[in-house]
Amino acid sequence: MGNVGRHYYQWRYGGASPQSPPRWQLPAMPEWVPAGQExxxxxxxxxxxxxxxxxxxxxxxxxxxxxxxxxxxxxxxxxxxxxxxxxxxxxxxxxxxxxxxxxxxxxxxxxxxxxxxxxxxxxxxxxxxxxxxxxxxxxxxxxxxxxxxxxxxxxxxxxxxxxxxxxxxxxxxxxxxxxxxxxxxxxxxxxxxxxxxxxxxxxxxxxxxxxxxxxxxxxxxxxxxxxxxxRRFAVQSTTLSDGTTALYYSHPASPGGAASAAFAAAEETVSAMSGLLGPYPYPTLSIVDVGPRMPGGLEFPGLIYINGAYAPFDRLIVHEVAHQWLYAVIGNRTLVDGWIDEGGAEFFERGVPTGFTEVPSPPAEGYQFWLDADATELRAAQGRQWYYSIYEQGARFYYQMAWQMGWDAFWDAWRDVYRRYSFGIVTPVEMLSVFQSHSPVDLRPLYAEYFRYPWIRDLLPNP
Ligand SMILES: [Zn+2]
Known part of the structure; x- marks a missing residue:
């Protein structure tokens, strides 16, 4: 079972520890794969x-x-x-x-x-x-x-x-x-x-x-x-409430007190996202101050890069820890569908610390790109439009889905995404199908405000 944590198996198998855990083999949703969704x-x-x-x-x-x-x-x-x-x-x-x-x-x-x-x-x-x-x-x-x-x-x-x-x-x-x-x-x-x-x-x-x-x-x-x-790292550790060992690696230039602030934000995020989506599956979470020239953070499975001097520091930790669910566990085509992981991490960065009330406002000039813009299209981004258009607009999209379908149905859909696509890759047609299938209202008009996907009309609402 390697590094798949015991609390994960507790949740998945109700306490049993199978010798050969079944692989995740759930039906693809939807069964059809429109062009561009391969x-x-x-x-x-x-x-x-x-x-x-x-x-x-x-x-x-x-x-x-x-x-x-x-x-x-x-x-x-x-x-x-x-x-x-x-x-x-x-x-x-x-x-x-x-x-x-x-x-x-x-x-x-x-x-x-x-x-x-x-x-x-x-x-x-x-x-x-x-x-x-x-x-x-x-x-x-x-x-x-x-x-x-x-x-x-x-x-x-x-x-x-x-x-x-x-x-x-x-x-x-x-x-x-x-x-x-x-x-x-x-x-x-x-x-x-x-x-x-x-x-x-x-x-x-x-x-x-x-x-x-x-x-x-x-x-x-x-x-x-x-x-x-x-050779200049100092390591501090703590145990999060779900049993995960959190480690903080600092170097001599790291600000004092960053480890305890990082652990508090990690605890808040792991606890919130485990409840809302599904458990954090790895036994450790390493938070590494990678040096003063890192402008923000980067996510890897079970390990995040951060800059201990970044402000607001707690938001940086929430964002990168949220990527453990959106990128590491639930994978996506990050260069094609950045809205899934970056829009999602931005949504949780703003939502977890505020009870899901902080919604980013559009920049004065509006969004330069549709939410489905890929890395090639984003090369034409002016200023920070790559961030506004994908991260912030993505967060707004997730909020708008939640408001339209209701928060309970919204979280049911997220748990369904986690259940179906953990350790796999989810595509936009699969994401939008799952949310549509959990929604009491037809989400296609909302989808059409954000995306150019030609198959949106084929996502029929739940009967
Ligand atoms: Zn990110």
Whole structure:
């Protein structure tokens, strides 16, 4: 069961601890898939074995091997896999070797290596392994937002390894990564004074001699595996009321008192969202101050990046913790349907601390984009219109749904989304179908105010 927490099983199985938990196999809703609502990230069962043999927190040099064991495809096996390599977009990535089932392969190099097209030979049978030897030369990423960056002795390793994805654009407004849930086994060899914050749980630690230590970690059903390394981290921990272990990683420049404020906001959010949607499924929640140049925060499964000096700090924590439900557990095509996760996190950021009364007002110039704008369209955003149009307009949309259908039906719909799409990916047609199916009023006129989807008229109201 890996890192799927006991309170999750308490809820899911009523206290039983099955040896082989059933997979989430609920009917897709709706059964039809309109154009543009396909999920191109291949549906497969994979275990990532990631080995970092060098991670230097002074120079940013990382040497690693990613072995992706593909057990089976849950759909016809594609002729090509697309590996997403976010560090290539920052110019940090060097590919040393790529092998499919032991055979060297020359990948198709797309967008400077941000996407690697890996051909799969016809007749290649599962299980097989895609192995990538690579190095990273990580520097201080210019915008401050970089998932992968070296900032004041803090080495951020988010989106740091080749991961199975689809062909998509890089974005500096929406999160640049989209992937499916998988299992992870990770080892990091580093100097013995380096503290390692990570997704999942630590399963072992051993001395390598010469002042070096191997950290062994694992995670189940996570769609990414983030690490943050620093020899300047101090770690505080607490237990949230649902049993989750919350950890706060601070560095010498972090403001005092931030840990207790972060724990209070995390408790409020985990408690609220567990009740409203469904339980927080991971045993740990790591809150990591990744350095003074981070303008806000970033979400990874079971781990969030924050800047301890950000104000209002509690809102930042609520937003990033809310992403554990909207992005980590309930996945979406983040570069295509940013309204689901970013609009949702903004809705909960404003709603959880205020009893769902704080509604963002439109900016004076109005919204530049429809709520369904994707990362490519958002490249034309002026000023902070990417934020207004997707985050704030998304929050308004969720509020308007709640007002029209009533709060009880609204929360029933959210629990249904959680039940159907946990550890999967939900598309807009599925989201809007679930809310429509729980609504006593026809939501299609509201949908048409926010979205250009041509299939809205086909979402018939609940009889
Ligand atoms: Zn967000």
């Amino acid at each position: 999920i191109d990230i291949p549906d497969l069962d994979a275990t990532y074995r990631l080995h970092i043999s060098e991670a230097n927190v002074d120079t940013g040099a990382v040497t690693a091997l990613a072995e992706i064991d593909i057990a089976r495809f849950n759909e016809p096996q594609p002729g090509k896999l697309y590996l997403q390599v976010v560090p290539a977009a920052y110019g940090y990535f060097t590919l040393d070797a790529l092998r499919v089932a032991g055979q060297p392969v020359d990948p198709e190099w797309i967008d400077g290596g941000f996407i690697l097209g890996v051909p799969l030979p016809a007749g290649l049978a599962t299980p097989f392994t895609v192995a990538v030897d690579f190095r990273l030369s990580i520097d201080q990423e210019a915008s401050g937002w970089g998932g992968t960056s070296l900032d004041s002795g803090v080495l951020r390793l988010g989106y740091w390894f080749p991961i199975i994805s689809d062909q998509h654009v890089f974005s500096d407004t929406l999160d640049p990564s989209q992937s499916r849930a998988a299992n992870y086994q990770v080892t990091v060899d580093a100097a013995s004074d380096v503290i390692v914050a990570h997704t999942g749980v630590e399963t072992g630690q051993s001395s390598l001699g010469g002042g070096r230590v191997r950290h062994e970690m694992a995670a189940t059903d996570v769609r990414d595996f983030a690490l943050v390394l620093s």
